Amino acid sequence: MIKKLSLSQVAMSVKDFFGENAVTIKARKTKFVQRLSSLDGRRFLQTMVFGFIEDPDASLNDLSQVCLDLGVDITPQGLDQRINDKAVVFLKEMFAKAMDKFKNKIPLPLPILQQFSAIYLTDSTMQSLPVNMADEFTGSGGDASEASLKVQLVFDFLLGNLAQVAFRPGREPDQKYRDYVDLLPAGSLSITDLGYFCLDAFKAIMLERKAYFLSRLLTKTGLLTPAGERINLYEMLWSRPRQAFEINVLMGTRPQHQLPCRLICIPAPQEVADQRRRKAKEKARRRGRTPSKEYLALLGWTILVTSVPTHMLSIQQVALLYGVRWQVELVFKLWKSYCGLKRVAGLRRERVLVELYAKMIGIVLTHFLIAPLRMPQGSQANREISPMKVRKTFRRFARDLNRSLSRLTDFQNVLSEMLTHIRRFGFKDKRKKEPNVCHALALASAMCGLEVSLENYPFTIILT
Numbered sequence: 001m002i003k004k005l006s007l008s009q010v011a012m013s014v015k016d017f018f019g020e021n022a023v024t025i026k027a028r029k030t031k032f033v034q035r036l037s038s039l040d041g042r043r044f045l046q047t048m049v050f051g052f053i054e055d056p057d058a059s060l061n062d063l064s065q066v067c068l069d070l071g072v073d074i075t076p077q078g079l080d081q082r083i084n085d086k087a088v089v090f091l092k093e094m095f096a097k098a099m100d101k102f103k104n105k106i107p108l109p110l111p112i113l114q115q116f117s118a119i120y121l122t123d124s125t126m127q128s129l130p131v132n133m134a135d136e137f138t139g140s141g142g143d144a145s146e147a148s149l150k151v152q153l154v155f156d157f158l159l160g161n162l163a164q165v166a167f168r169p170g171r172e173p174d175q176k177y178r179d180y181v182d183l184l185p186a187g188s189l190s191i192t193d194l195g196y197f198c199l200d201a202f203k204a205i206m207l208e209r210k211a212y213f214l215s216r217l218l219t220k221t222g223l224l225t226p227a228g229e230r231i232n233l234y235e236m237l238w239s240r241p242r243q244a245f246e247i248n249v250l251m252g253t254r255p256q257h258q259l260p261c262r263l264i265c266i267p268a269p270q271e272v273a274d275q276r277r278r279k280a281k282e283k284a285r286r287r288g289r290t291p292s293k294e295y296l297a298l299l300g301w302t303i304l305v306t307s308v309p310t311h312m313l314s315i316q317q318v319a320l321l322y323g324v325r326w327q328v329e330l331v332f333k334l335w336k337s338y339c340g341l342k343r344v345a346g347l348r349r350e351r352v353l354v355e356l357y358a359k360m361i362g363i364v365l366t367h368f369l370i371a372p373l374r375m376p377q378g379s380q381a382n383r384e385i386s387p388m389k390v391r392k393t394f395r396r397f398a399r400d401l402n403r404s405l406s407r408l409t410d411f412q413n414v415l416s417e418m419l420t421h422i423r424r425f426g427f428k429d430k431r432k433k434e435p436n437v438c439h440a441l442a443l444a445s446a447m448c449g450l451e452v453s454l455e456n457y458p459f460t461i462i463l464t
Helices: 007-017 018-031 039-053 059-067 077-083 085-101 179-183 199-208 232-241 270-286 293-298 315-338 351-375 386-402 408-425 436-444
Strands: 120-126 148-156 161-169 188-194 212-216 247-251 261-269 301-306
Touching: 007 085, 007 408, 018 039, 018 085, 039 059, 039 085, 039 351, 059 077, 059 386, 085 161, 085 351, 085 436, 120 179, 120 315, 148 179, 148 315, 161 179, 161 351, 179 188, 179 199, 188 315, 199 212, 199 261, 212 315, 232 293, 261 293, 261 315, 270 293, 301 315, 315 351, 315 386, 315 436, 351 386, 351 408, 386 408
Parallel strands: 120 188, 188 212
Antiparallel strands: 120 148, 148 161, 212 301, 247 261, 261 301
16 A cells, blocks of 8 residues: 655655745845845745746736735835846756656556556657747747747656756657656666657666666567577568567567667557558658558568566566556646746746746656546546646645745645645546556556456557
8 A cells, every 4th residue: 555645744845945044045146146135046946936836828917926925015116136147047957846846756556567667658748938038948840830849858657756857959759769768767768759769878777777668669670599690570460460479579670779679569459450550651742751661561560679677577568558658748837838838938048948847847846746646546547646636636725835834844834735635536437448547557467477468458558
């Protein structure tokens, strides 16, 4: 069973983060505060973080009213003047501190996951920026914005923590982002999509980090049998019955690669295959090309490669676990649609970045609240917390939390009331036909070591 969320521990952690001494030191170090002012580092931090939690579209006028809640009478113009390059550095460092401080330590109670020291999902999301930021955050060109931000995320699914967040230029390809590899502890599992497919990265994961990888196969990648003979993937799939299978392969034909791994092939449902082919044809049409017959045929399969051995995960369990990668898309939906990350006000670089870092601190706090509540009724219950509903509740209580933060007892009482609302109204609707992802993993854990028919799992949904 998952341990109960310690209310006093959460309250003290949040209060300490916004605590006067620690924030004052950081504000002076970054030179955001150089003389006595009613809008000191602590009040500025609270204003920006809780102001955007309460209203993701908060204007300077709205934020000035949040200042007044904290006893600071300042005009919108005066607040705008405090949003400068030093404020950017101050909030950037506070964001880094929040990433380090707000870490859940209660893993999901699922044996299939706890075979690994950590399970890291890596993905990215894009955010358009004002054109005057193009030198710092170059856009991808074409019809896209001239300036855009790519947020790289490494999400620790086992614990529900944000393991790493990096701001990169929108033009930078995902494949160039390798920082996630250095983060992997021994015995962990890295799950990535095709954008991050890189043999050098997989080699480093296996040999340097002593960890495991799981990815879709980039089908143009050369494959060899363990004896060193070339594999024609199209011919192999064409000659076999249309059912899931796996073989051992060496991935990559160059001597410095040839990584030993499992190649797992699962036939995709017809509607999924048709959708993939429509997208491939449209993409090729825009580039003036025609996709090959072999490539279109391969889209009828979900082809995975992994270094996880068979005694740890069966074919079915690998497929189910790869489906967990889609949880990152839900994280980004939470960030952009409910936390306001896709909307930033103003044209000034400093105001844009201050808003982004303030919202990211609020996002870290949101995940800190969500993580211990993900399976509050145990691993067998098909009940799962809704991050979106949690954030909505957090938004309702943001003003009271902000006002009471300097008084621990009052703050803890407000926090307690908010958590009561979350436990009462924060669940996703029950699913009658298909289990939620955590319940599906619980079922897979209960069946460890057993051969389970693919029809018994909701792969139609997971592998789309």
